[in-house]
Amino acid sequence: MSTPTLDKHSAALDAAETTAAHTISVTFRIRRFNPEVSEDARWEDFQLEIDPKERVLDALHKIKWELDGSLTFRRSCAHGICGSDAMRINGRNRLACKTLIKDINPEKPITVEAIKGLTVLKDLVVDMEPFFQAYRDVMPFLITTGNEPTRERLQSAEDRERFDDTTKCILCAACTTSCPVFWNDGQYFGPAAIVNAHRFIFDSRDEGGEQRLEILNDKDGVWRCRTTFNCTDACPRGIEVTKAIQEVKRALITRRF
Amino acid sequence: MQIHKYDTVIVGAGGAGMRAAIEATKRSRTAVLTKLYPTRSHTGAAQGGMAAALANVEDDNWEWHTFDTVKGGDYLVDQDAAEILAKEAIDSVLDLEKMGLPFNRTPEGRIDQRRFGGHSRNHGEAPVRRSCYAADRTGHMILQTLYQNCVKEGVEFFNEFYVLDQLITEVDGVKRSAGVVAYELATGEIHIFQAKAVIYASGGCGKFFKVTSNAHTLTGDGQAAVYRRGLPLEDMEFFQFHPTGIWRMGILLTEGARGEGGILRNKDGERFMEKYAPVMKDLASRDVVSRSIYTEIREGRGCGPEGDHVYLDLTHLPPEQLDAKLPDITEFARTYLGIEPYTDPIPIQPTAHYAMGGIPTNVEGEVLADNTTVVPGLYAAGEVACVSVHGANRLGTNSLLDINVFGRRAGIAAAEYAATADYVELPEDPAALVAEQVERLRNATGGERVTEIRKELQETMDANVMVFRTEQTIKTAVEKIGELKERYRNVAIQDKGKRFNTDLLEAIELGNLLDLAEVMAVSALARKESRGGHYREDYPNRDDVNFMRHTMAYREVGADGSESIRLDYKPVVQTRYQPMERKY
Numbered sequence: 156m157s158t159p160t161l162d163k164h165s166a167a168l169d170a171a172e173t174t175a176a177h178t179i180s181v182t183f184r185i186r187r188f189n190p191e192v193s194e195d196a197r198w199e200d201f202q203l204e205i206d207p208k209e210r211v212l213d214a215l216h217k218i219k220w221e222l223d224g225s226l227t228f229r230r231s232c233a234h235g236i237c238g239s240d241a242m243r244i245n246g247r248n249r250l251a252c253k254t255l256i257k258d259i260n261p262e263k264p265i266t267v268e269a270i271k272g273l274t275v276l277k278d279l280v281v282d283m284e285p286f287f288q289a290y291r292d293v294m295p296f297l298i299t300t301g302n303e304p305t306r307e308r309l310q311s312a313e314d315r316e317r318f319d320d321t322t323k324c325i326l327c328a329a330c331t332t333s334c335p336v337f338w339n340d341g342q343y344f345g346p347a348a349i350v351n352a353h354r355f356i357f358d359s360r361d362e363g364g365e366q367r368l369e370i371l372n373d374k375d376g377v378w379r380c381r382t383t384f385n386c387t388d389a390c391p392r393g394i395e396v397t398k399a400i401q402e403v404k405r406a407l408i409t410r411r412f
Numbered sequence: 413m414q415i416h417k418y419d420t421v422i423v424g425a426g427g428a429g430m431r432a433a434i435e436a437t438k439r440s441r442t443a444v445l446t447k448l449y450p451t452r453s454h455t456g457a458a459q460g461g462m463a464a465a466l467a468n469v470e471d472d473n474w475e476w477h478t479f480d481t482v483k484g485g486d487y488l489v490d491q492d493a494a495e496i497l498a499k500e501a502i503d504s505v506l507d508l509e510k511m512g513l514p515f516n517r518t519p520e521g522r523i524d525q526r527r528f529g530g531h532s533r534n535h536g537e538a539p540v541r542r543s544c545y546a547a548d549r550t551g552h553m554i555l556q557t558l559y560q561n562c563v564k565e566g567v568e569f570f571n572e573f574y575v576l577d578q579l580i581t582e583v584d585g586v587k588r589s590a591g592v593v594a595y596e597l598a599t600g601e602i603h604i605f606q607a608k609a610v611i612y613a614s615g616g617c618g619k620f621f622k623v624t625s626n627a628h629t630l631t632g633d634g635q636a637a638v639y640r641r642g643l644p645l646e647d648m649e650f651f652q653f654h655p656t657g658i659w660r661m662g663i664l665l666t667e668g669a670r671g672e673g674g675i676l677r678n679k680d681g682e683r684f685m686e687k688y689a690p691v692m693k694d695l696a697s698r699d700v701v702s703r704s705i706y707t708e709i710r711e712g713r714g715c716g717p718e719g720d721h722v723y724l725d726l727t728h729l730p731p732e733q734l735d736a737k738l739p740d741i742t743e744f745a746r747t748y749l750g751i752e753p754y755t756d757p758i759p760i761q762p763t764a765h766y767a768m769g770g771i772p773t774n775v776e777g778e779v780l781a782d783n784t785t786v787v788p789g790l791y792a793a794g795e796v797a798c799v800s801v802h803g804a805n806r807l808g809t810n811s812l813l814d815i816n817v818f819g820r821r822a823g824i825a826a827a828e829y830a831a832t833a834d835y836v837e838l839p840e841d842p843a844a845l846v847a848e849q850v851e852r853l854r855n856a857t858g859g860e861r862v863t864e865i866r867k868e869l870q871e872t873m874d875a876n877v878m879v880f881r882t883e884q885t886i887k888t889a890v891e892k893i894g895e896l897k898e899r900y901r902n903v904a905i906q907d908k909g910k911r912f913n914t915d916l917l918e919a920i921e922l923g924n925l926l927d928l929a930e931v932m933a934v935s936a937l938a939r940k941e942s943r944g945g946h947y948r949e950d951y952p953n954r955d956d957v958n959f960m961r962h963t964m965a966y967r968e969v970g971a972d973g974s975e976s977i978r979l980d981y982k983p984v985v986q987t988r989y990q991p992m993e994r995k996y
Contacts (some may be wrong), residue, residue: 168756171749172659172716191909208750220863224906224915229452231627234663234744236552237452253747276598277912283449296560297512307509309521315514322514322546322553326451358514393743 178204181261186268207257228279238327243268248329248389270332286328289344293352298363314359321354323392330386330396342375346386346396353399377404414603418443419830421607423575426453427815428794429613430558432823433567439827445573450559454627458551460668461543463809464501468522469541474498482989484530484697485803486944490985493775493799504816505544513557527671530697530807539695543809548666548738572597576846578637581836589789590836593846600910602843608833609826612792620929621764622870625664634796636924644964646798647769649936650945655701657763659721665741667808670694677723678713689996696996699805699945702762706879723757770798777822783982793822804944858902862919882950886937893930934977935963
């Protein structure tokens with residue numbers, strides 16, 4: 156038998172394993188909007204008894220399932236992979252399913268509102284179409300010429316690593332809708348589209364870099380970025396978004412990528 | 413009500429749906445109807461990899477892969493289908509690479525491969541490196557790559573359209589697919605999609621369990637739609653419980669963690685899998701590992717104050733390896749448990765993960781109306797379908813493979829069928845069933861709540877038809893589900909509006925879960941043996957004499973309108989491999 160290695164528990168593990176029920180009272184202040192009922196948006200408070208280790212998404216579900224079935228938001232996987240539930244929580248873009256209540260000061264009311272810069276359709280649901288259109292506009296697919304090899308294309312581990320960070324994007328729109336430039340000008344491609352262009356521009360197998368750079372050289376392209384780093388702060392996947400945008404800008408100047 | 417006409421309609425935009433769409437769009441006028449935006453599909457949550465005997469890092473071949481798949485499925489696998497799966501795996505992976513998928517690479521620049529549960533060298537000698545992967549986000553990369561190629565091919569999507577009914581028209585005594593009925597979330601409008609061919613690729617139904625790796629949206633809508641129209645569901649009693657879900661939350665921690673060297677330990681720190689699977693140890697098949705975990709827990713060797721979980725120990729692996737190969741799951745441990753997997757073991761328990769059963773199809777993806785008759789124009793692929801390549805237990809990395817191999821096959825077959833077929837006449841008042849369902853829920857005033865019924869359903873499923881089952885527990889579940897179905901008739905919703913009414917859709921989804929849970933429990937009750945993911949403590953052995961056969965469950969409606977489930981059985985296709993006792 157292997158030697159036991161688990162004789163000492165960290166305090167964090169003990170805390171994670173506790174089964175003692177612990178709930179606190181938290182106020183959620185949610186921005187409501189339903190044009191079927193009223194053209195005006197309003198704030199509504201909900202008081203909950205909830206375990207602070209639960210997610211904001213759990214709280215929204217508790218409200219929807221127990222207090223007000225009309226509260227509307229998108230969600231699916233509930234663990235930060237599908238990108239459905241980006242919202243503005245206490246003024247910052249986050250995924251509701253990756254934000255634990257204890258981490259956002261439950262002593263004060265927690266505000267929840269739709270992400271900014273896209274049209275709100277109902278409560279926390281926005282029109283994602285302009286966002287996905289910008290994504291589609293950067294030609295987010297591998298472009299190659301010549302005959303396909305019989306086996307896989309070869310790519311060194313270093314070349315693969317070059318664009319690893321930007322392959323993590325889940326298209327949640329947290330970055331794009333945290334960008335002040337995008338808020339003021341919806342024509343701007345926005346960080347997410349540039350991230351996804353980066354993912355291909357720096358892929359050694361791809362031959363469409365020049366075309367994508369031309370698209371991003373547009374007046375609504377990368378030059379609109381003012382490096383406020385909101386996007387990097389907002390990314391729930393930890394992508395260095397601003398750095399990726401800078402690398403695309405540099406590639407435009409040097410034409411080397 | 414709007415009526416649309418397409419050659420091919422695909423229901424669902426996960427891996428199987430989009431792989432089908434790439435083929436179908438090239439060959440026919442195709443629409444993809446999806447209840448989520450395509451990149452939100454749960455394929456994106458798959459982590460560890462996609463199996464293919466590329467032999468990039470060590471000796472391997474598709475025949476060994478076929479054998480492992482058949483053995484992993486406890487011989488309930490249709491062996492002709494498993495052979496196709498393993499053979500076409502190689503081109504499937506290469507196709508994805510050519511579409512742009514960023515696989516991890518070997519030092520020579522080839523696609524890297526790693527170990528995974530149940531995949532072995534030469535018929536069980538030792539673990540083999542067969543899983544092609546992209547860190548621990550292989551599913552994410554497959555979903556993104558397929559969506560990117562759908563953008564490239566100009567695939568037409570109808571996002572946030574919920575398909576709620578399958579239209580069948582009987583022509584000369586033959587049931588034919590005429591199209592589907594969809595509900596548009598944004599507007600509440602009902603749409604009819606008349607189509608020459610329909611492909612279901614709408615995923616699983618794991619949300620009838622409480623502790624599950626499945627998304628909130630995995631509610632078996634596709635299975636329920638065809639089942640209600642009198643078509644059978646195959647092998648629904650076989651559900652996979654993945655050994656390593658985050659304790660209580662069920663969030664998946666990939667088997668790739670054990671493929672990279674992670675070890676399961678009980679409260680004494682013992683590597684207990686050595687007792688249960690001396691050769692494959694922590695990399696035995698998932699059903700074996702999940703039962704072993706619960707045996708440890710039942711015998712008092714579980715961890716934590718209540719002894720209700722065990723540990724996944726990665727602390728002996730170098731942090732650089734965890735960062736490079738398992739970045740997402742280590743992040744989950746930090747985010748949701750507040751622990752550091754470099755130094756802390758991770759509390760885990762088995763989590764309801766994957767439906768081996770589903771809509772029966774042949775290897776071309778054509779849906780079956782009984783053991784042999786095809787429903788012209790109707791196809792299914794992926795978790796919603798049962799080919800059956802997974803039999804009684806799916807091997808890890810075979811589902812990302814399944815969606816690519818059979819998604820592609822269904823896409824080609826459906827589009828080719830549509831190229832020569834005529835439209836089948838729509839039934840009279842095609843929207844009737846959905847319109848009635850929606851109106852009834854919108855106007856309901858009963859006292860029952862969706863959340864309460866769903867909670868009770870999930871609790872009874874976890875308690876009674878999970879890893880261990882007996883006649884008594886299954887009967888308890890059947891009875892409880894019956895009671896919940898009665899109560900569901902009185903369910904009411906609060907949101908009466910048309911715009912983005914997710915309150916209404918959750919009620920409809922619950923109805924689907926109830927129907928499918930009942931099929932699962934009734935199928936499980938009749939299978940008086942233990943095989944793969946279906947373990948009966950009162951019948952602990954496999955019984956090839958009586959149960960080497962697929963279950964086929966049909967919904968029957970009596971003259972008085974009463975519903976019941978009729979079970980029938982279908983032979984298993986055996987080619988190369990005779991059933992043997994399964995040891996790891």
